[in-house]
Amino acid sequence: MVDQSVRLGRIFGIPVGINWSVVLVLWLLAWSLAQDVFPSVAPGYENWSYWSVAIGSALVFLGSLVLHELGHSLVARRAGVAVRSITLWLFGGVAQFENDTTSPKAEARVAAAGPAVSLALAVLFAVVAEAIFALSLSEVVAVGLVWLSFINGVLAVFNLIPAFPLDGGRVLRAILWHRYQDRIRATLTAAQVGTWFAYGLIGLGVVVFISGPALSGLWFVFLGWFLLTAARGEAFVVTEQAALANRTVREVMSPDPATVPASISVQGFIDEFILRHRHSSFPVVRSDGTVVGLVTLEAVRAVPPDRRAEITLDQIAVPLVQVPVVGPDDPADSLVSLIAAGPVSRALVFEHGDPAGRLVGIVSASDILRVMEGVLIKSS
Ligand SMILES: [Zn+2]
Numbered sequence: 001m002v003d004q005s006v007r008l009g010r011i012f013g014i015p016v017g018i019n020w021s022v023v024l025v026l027w028l029l030a031w032s033l034a035q036d037v038f039p040s041v042a043p044g045y046e047n048w049s050y051w052s053v054a055i056g057s058a059l060v061f062l063g064s065l066v067l068h069e070l071g072h073s074l075v076a077r078r079a080g081v082a083v084r085s086i087t088l089w090l091f092g093g094v095a096q097f098e099n100d101t102t103s104p105k106a107e108a109r110v111a112a113a114g115p116a117v118s119l120a121l122a123v124l125f126a127v128v129a130e131a132i133f134a135l136s137l138s139e140v141v142a143v144g145l146v147w148l149s150f151i152n153g154v155l156a157v158f159n160l161i162p163a164f165p166l167d168g169g170r171v172l173r174a175i176l177w178h179r180y181q182d183r184i185r186a187t188l189t190a191a192q193v194g195t196w197f198a199y200g201l202i203g204l205g206v207v208v209f210i211s212g213p214a215l216s217g218l219w220f221v222f223l224g225w226f227l228l229t230a231a232r233g234e235a236f237v238v239t240e241q242a243a244l245a246n247r248t249v250r251e252v253m254s255p256d257p258a259t260v261p262a263s264i265s266v267q268g269f270i271d272e273f274i275l276r277h278r279h280s281s282f283p284v285v286r287s288d289g290t291v292v293g294l295v296t297l298e299a300v301r302a303v304p305p306d307r308r309a310e311i312t313l314d315q316i317a318v319p320l321v322q323v324p325v326v327g328p329d330d331p332a333d334s335l336v337s338l339i340a341a342g343p344v345s346r347a348l349v350f351e352h353g354d355p356a357g358r359l360v361g362i363v364s365a366s367d368i369l370r371v372m373e374g375v376l377i378k379s380s
Pocket residue numbers: 068069072114115159167
């Protein structure tokens with residue numbers, strides 16, 4: 001979501017990046033301000049005046065987005081949450097944290113800090129605009145400030161909608177968390193509300209697309225779709241954390257996985273193993289019992305059919321050093337990041353976590369999903 005970003009620099013030690021999509025949005029904003037909004041509200045200026053105020057306003061708006069995220073970040077830091085980065089993109093900013101807040105109160109404060117900053121900026125820009133009007137200085141500059149006041153106000157209000165993962169939704173989660181004393185249940189409920197809101201936005205977008213300005217309609221659909229994805233993503237992550245917390249690898253793994261001999265040919269593997277077992281990867285074992293790696297169906301597919309008889313499995317297996325190795329009594333909550341980091345989306349479980357020892361299990365994403373299903377069924 002926030003990849004493809006360019007580093008702008010650091011503020012308060014927090015890396016700030018900008019996604020390419022922001023450049024496009026800023027350009028569209030400046031263009032509509034210079035060509036459309038400013039000339040109709042404050043007529044009689046040269047074209048270059050409109051353009052310089054428009055570009056200036058767009059850049060100050062970008063700064064406002066940074067301040068909004070900085071509001072979240074600095075309050076989070078005070079609550080003991082490490083801030084990884086701030087990225088600006090299409091719909092505003094995203095502050096990424098290393099860890100979660102530990103209490104509903106802290107969560108509510110962190111969530112409310114961003115809209116509070118935006119609201120303060122809206123007031124500030126309105127006051128300065130008023131002063132410029134009163135002193136009969138540049139009208140077009142004053143109009144630019146009025147626009148900045150308006151857009152920051154919109155930003156604050158939109159973010160306060162109680163639809164998770166918007167800021168207002170996070171406040172809602174904090175309230176539910178306080179009431180249920182259960183962060184996971186609170187997140188799932190808040191995410192459900194966020195999902196309804198997202199569907200509402202998409203529905204509204206479709207209606208606007210058909211009846212009114214089609215572009216605004218598309219914008220609503222896009223925004224709704226983004227919120228839907230974000231709400232589901234957060235609910236997924238929280239369920240995952242809940243499923244793996246206080247569990248060992250042994251409770252999650254598939255025990256005693258089917259292994260294949262290192263010396264057999266790819267053709268032999270296809271004939272004897274693939275159809276008989278429903279797995280998509282197999283630990284490859286030498287005759288003395290040591291595991292040399294993991295063979296995947298993708299690797300098998302990559303071997304040209306005319307060479308399948310001569311190439312053996314140990315030649316195409318992902319070597320064991322590249323496969324994450326865990327012990328059965330290790331905590332399960334590190335599995336997700338381990339599996340995601342490895343090249344094969346699997347972790348192998350060895351007795352005592354020793355890769356020279358006995359292989360006792362294998363963990364894939366579907367093992368984790370199965371445990372998550374169990375948690376969801378239990379809490380529903
Ligand atoms: Zn925010």
